[in-house]
Amino acid sequence: MSKSSKKLTLSKKHNLTGWAFLAPGAILILIMSFIPMIRALLLSFQSGVGAQMKPCGIMNYTRMFKDTVFIQSIKNTFFYLIIQVPVMLIFALILASILNNKDLKFKGLFRTMIFLPCATSLVAYAIIFRSLFANNGLVNLVLVNLGILDQPYSFLTNTTSARIVIIIALLWRWTGYNMVFYLSGLQNIEYSIYEAAKIDGASAVQSFFRITVPLLKPTILLTAIMSTNGTLQLFDESVNLTNGGPANTSITMSHYIYDMSFKYVPNFGYSAAMSFLILILVAILAFLQMKVGDKRD
Amino acid sequence: MTKAKKFGMYLFLCIVSFISVFPLYWMVSAATNKSAEVISGRLVPGTYFIENLKNLLATQNIGRALGNSFKYSIILTLVSLVVCSLAGYGFEIYHDKAKDTVMSIILLAMMVPFVATMIPLFQMVSKAGWLNTTIGFILPTVSTPFLIMMFRQSARSFPHDIMEAARIDGLSELRIFFQMFMPTMRSTYAAAMTITFMNAWNSYLWPKVIMTDTTSQTMPMVVANLTEGYVTDYGMLMLAVLICTLPTAIVFFCLQNAFAEGITGAVK
Numbered sequence: 290m291s292k293s294s295k296k297l298t299l300s301k302k303h304n305l306t307g308w309a310f311l312a313p314g315a316i317l318i319l320i321m322s323f324i325p326m327i328r329a330l331l332l333s334f335q336s337g338v339g340a341q342m343k344p345c346g347i348m349n350y351t352r353m354f355k356d357t358v359f360i361q362s363i364k365n366t367f368f369y370l371i372i373q374v375p376v377m378l379i380f381a382l383i384l385a386s387i388l389n390n391k392d393l394k395f396k397g398l399f400r401t402m403i404f405l406p407c408a409t410s411l412v413a414y415a416i417i418f419r420s421l422f423a424n425n426g427l428v429n430l431v432l433v434n435l436g437i438l439d440q441p442y443s444f445l446t447n448t449t450s451a452r453i454v455i456i457i458a459l460l461w462r463w464t465g466y467n468m469v470f471y472l473s474g475l476q477n478i479e480y481s482i483y484e485a486a487k488i489d490g491a492s493a494v495q496s497f498f499r500i501t502v503p504l505l506k507p508t509i510l511l512t513a514i515m516s517t518n519g520t521l522q523l524f525d526e527s528v529n530l531t532n533g534g535p536a537n538t539s540i541t542m543s544h545y546i547y548d549m550s551f552k553y554v555p556n557f558g559y560s561a562a563m564s565f566l567i568l569i570l571v572a573i574l575a576f577l578q579m580k581v582g583d584k585r586d
Numbered sequence: 587m588t589k590a591k592k593f594g595m596y597l598f599l600c601i602v603s604f605i606s607v608f609p610l611y612w613m614v615s616a617a618t619n620k621s622a623e624v625i626s627g628r629l630v631p632g633t634y635f636i637e638n639l640k641n642l643l644a645t646q647n648i649g650r651a652l653g654n655s656f657k658y659s660i661i662l663t664l665v666s667l668v669v670c671s672l673a674g675y676g677f678e679i680y681h682d683k684a685k686d687t688v689m690s691i692i693l694l695a696m697m698v699p700f701v702a703t704m705i706p707l708f709q710m711v712s713k714a715g716w717l718n719t720t721i722g723f724i725l726p727t728v729s730t731p732f733l734i735m736m737f738r739q740s741a742r743s744f745p746h747d748i749m750e751a752a753r754i755d756g757l758s759e760l761r762i763f764f765q766m767f768m769p770t771m772r773s774t775y776a777a778a779m780t781i782t783f784m785n786a787w788n789s790y791l792w793p794k795v796i797m798t799d800t801t802s803q804t805m806p807m808v809v810a811n812l813t814e815g816y817v818t819d820y821g822m823l824m825l826a827v828l829i830c831t832l833p834t835a836i837v838f839f840c841l842q843n844a845f846a847e848g849i850t851g852a853v854k
Contacts, residue, residue, distance in 0.1 A: 306759045307680025314673025315688060317729035322695040325703035325710070332705065384602065387595060401842070402603035405610060408838040410788040412806035413827045416813060417609050420616075420820060427612065430627045465606060522699045525790045529810055543701045543791070550705055551795060557705050568702040575697055 326568065333562035338554060349562035358537050359563060362545040365452065365538070370520045373456045378512060381464050385471035386501050391480060400472070404465040411462070415529035418458040419445065448538040451531045455539060458526060463519075467512045474508035475501070510582040517574050521567060542567055613831070616824035624820040638821040645822070648829065650801065651808040656833070658793075658804065659786035662724040666782050667775060669729050674737025675763055679744070689738070696731040700791065708795050718802040726792060727785070733778050740774040741767070780841040784834045805830045 336345035353359055387393070388400055406414065421427050422444040429441035444450040478500070486496045502509070524543040527533055533540030533548075542563065550560040616624045619632035642648060677689050707726050716722035744767055752762050768775070793804045803811075809826045 303680055304682065307676045307682075307685060310676025310680065310759075310763070311673040311685065311688070312676075314669045314676075314729040314734055315692060317669065317725075318692050318695050318731065321707065321726045321729070322698050322703060325706035326698055328706035328709075329702055384599075387599065390595075393595075399599050399603055403606050404842075406606055408784075408835040409610065409831045410806055410834060412788070412790050412810050413613075413831045414609070416809065416823065416827050417613050419813070420818070420823065421609060421612065423818070425625045427627060430625075434627075461605070461609065518697065518699065522701060524701075528790075529813065543699075546701050546704075547791065547794070550708075557709070561705050564699075564702040564705065567699050571697055571699050 329561040329565055329568075332558055333565050335558040336556070337558065338556065342558060345558065349559045352559060353562055353566065358540065359542075359545060361537060362540045362542045365540060366521060366523060366542045368452060369456060369459065369523060369541070370517060373459050374513065374516045374520055376456075377460050377464050377516065378467060378509065380460070381467035381512075382471055382501070382505070382509070383497075384464070385468045385475055386497055388468070388472060389475045400469075404469055406462050406464075407466045409462070411525035412529055414458065414462050415526045418454060418461070419530050422454050445531050446535045448535060451535065451539040455526055455530055458530060459520075459523075463516070467516070470508055470512050471505060474505045478504050506582065510578060513578050513582075514575050517578065518571055521571055521574070610831075613824050613827055616820055617828045619821050621818070621820045621822070624824070634821055635825070638819075638825040641819065641822045642825055646808050646812065646826070647800075648805075648808065648826070651803055651805045652829070654802055655787060655805040658720055658723045659783055659833075661720055662728060662786040663779055663782045665724060666728050666730070666733065667778055670733035670778070671737040671768070671771070671775070672763070673729065673734045674739075675741045675744075675767055677734065678738045678741035679749070689734075692731050692734060700726075704791070704795060711796055717796050718799045722796045723793060724786075727789070730782075733782065736778060737771075737774060740771050744770065776841050780837055783837050787834050 332342070333349055334344060334346065335342040336348060337343050384403060388396055388403075393399075409417075423429075424441045424443050428444070429438065432438040433441060442450070444454050482500055483496055486500060491499065522543050523541040524547065527539065527541040527544040528547075531539045533544050537545075546560050546563050546567075549556055549563070612629070615629055615631045617638060618635040619628050620634045620637075623632060623634070677685055703726070711717060711722045711725065714722075716725070748766065749762060752766060757765070788806065789804075790806050790810070793807055797803050797807065809823075809830045812823050812826055
């Protein structure tokens with residue numbers, strides 16, 4: 290009797306210790322993520338400047354769909370998402386499977402060089418690309434000297450090229466990062482599978498599609514969700530590379546929300562409504578990706 | 587593999603590596619050249635470094651910005667490692683049904699985009715009088731689901747027998763954590779440190795929101811300010827970009843392997 294009660298108090302004590310250990314982290318996430326999320330939802334049904342907020346029903350939401358700049362920012366963000374994420378992930382996968390080759394020399398050197406862009410800060414790389422693609426930048430200089438262009442092309446003040454520069458910059462910064470995920474995923478695959486496939490006459494392309502892709506599926510799913518999430522929140526590049534221009538045609542959703550809240554006359558209610566839409570979009574896309582990821586089994 | 591195929595593979599890797607490294611090389615070489623030389627396409631390092639540095643120091647208070655960035659990032663990294671490793675350890679070592687449920691709710695927070703919480707967070711921080719302070723900077727990202735998950739994963743490999751032995755020897759639970767768990771999980775801490783420090787140093791949106799005073803601005807903010815004029819002094823600008831990149835690059839090089847290992851741990 291006494292023994293069992295002692296055991297109970299001991300496990301109770303353990304249980305409490307566990308809660309004490311995780312309390313600071315869990316409470317901080319509650320206060321810094323979940324509560325603000327709910328407050329943003331409440332705020333999105335209010336309107337006004339500064340502290341004078343009044344309930345306004347769904348006005349913020351109806352306004353959103355008439356706001357041409359916001360619609361443009363959604364289109365831009367999805368343009369970046371749809372082109373950049375698949376290209377980047379496929380490219381990262383190809384690089385990782387080449388670097389996974391056992392006979393390859395200078396593997397570590399190649400890996401470090403391709404991973405190097407990840408060491409730069411987001412603001413820094415955005416400014417480097419902005420300088421390279423400027424009217425008097427290196428890219429124009431090379432193209433003119435090679436005779437491909439007659440005169441410098443202003444990449445950053447033309448809508449399509451501005452968007453493409455953003456995509457090129459994103460690919461440069463993040464491909465190596467995703468490659469490292471795939472490389473570490475590939476290390477869990479027995480190399481002998483590839484050798485067996487080779488003996489059976491499978492080409493490199495076949496073993497890529499039949500072995501690498503299916504076995505890496507969980508990692509691919511993880512990187513797809515992370516990149517989608519990151520691209521939907523794109524901010525630094527839009528601000529520092531193109532400054533949303535020309536005439537807001539390359540602006541991202543986060544950039545526009547920032548401008549609406551802190552650059553112009555602050556309208557927190559409207560901004561909260563727009564940010565809540567991003568939350569819903571992220572949730573839907575993550576859900577879809579998980580569904581697709583499950584189905585391929 | 588045929589010779590031609592092999593050659594193609596190496597060529598491909600060399601091109602990709604070149605594209606990866608070139609913009610960084612260009613940054614370094616531009617930082618040592620005059621702006622006019624940069625525009626004229628000079629690609630070799632020059633002798634204008636000191637002049638660029640003088641110009642930079644004359645236009646922006648780089649020392650203060652660097653100091654701020656180091657202060658915010660180091661404090662955030664230290665607090666974050668303690669808070670998240672405690673939580674990850676608590677979730678794994680003392681796990682039961684209730685705690686597993688809490689963990690899966692916490693993982694949901696990973697999907698919450700920062701812009702969705704930014705405005706209420708700003709209101710909260712400004713109401714508390716924490717604009718332009720370190721505490722305001724660190725609060726939103728001090729506890730992250732990703733780090734908690736990482737430490738929870740690594741706690742799985744912490745041997746139970748050793749813990750039991752330590753308990754019998756009368757070590758308190760907290761001392762087991764600080765004296766036994768922390769030293770054995772050095773590589774996880776190194777990976778977590780790299781990720782947290784780099785994120786903290788690079789963060790731009792949140793500091794832009796709360797650091798309203800020029801005296802509390804971070805290095806990325808100051809670098810971004812440099813591009814606002816009509817005429818860009820490329821030499822000076824690239825020097826600023828270089829200075830802003832160095833700390834993360836150094837951390838990255840020192841802890842590169844730990845970083846890759848940490849990612850592997852998180853994927854498993």
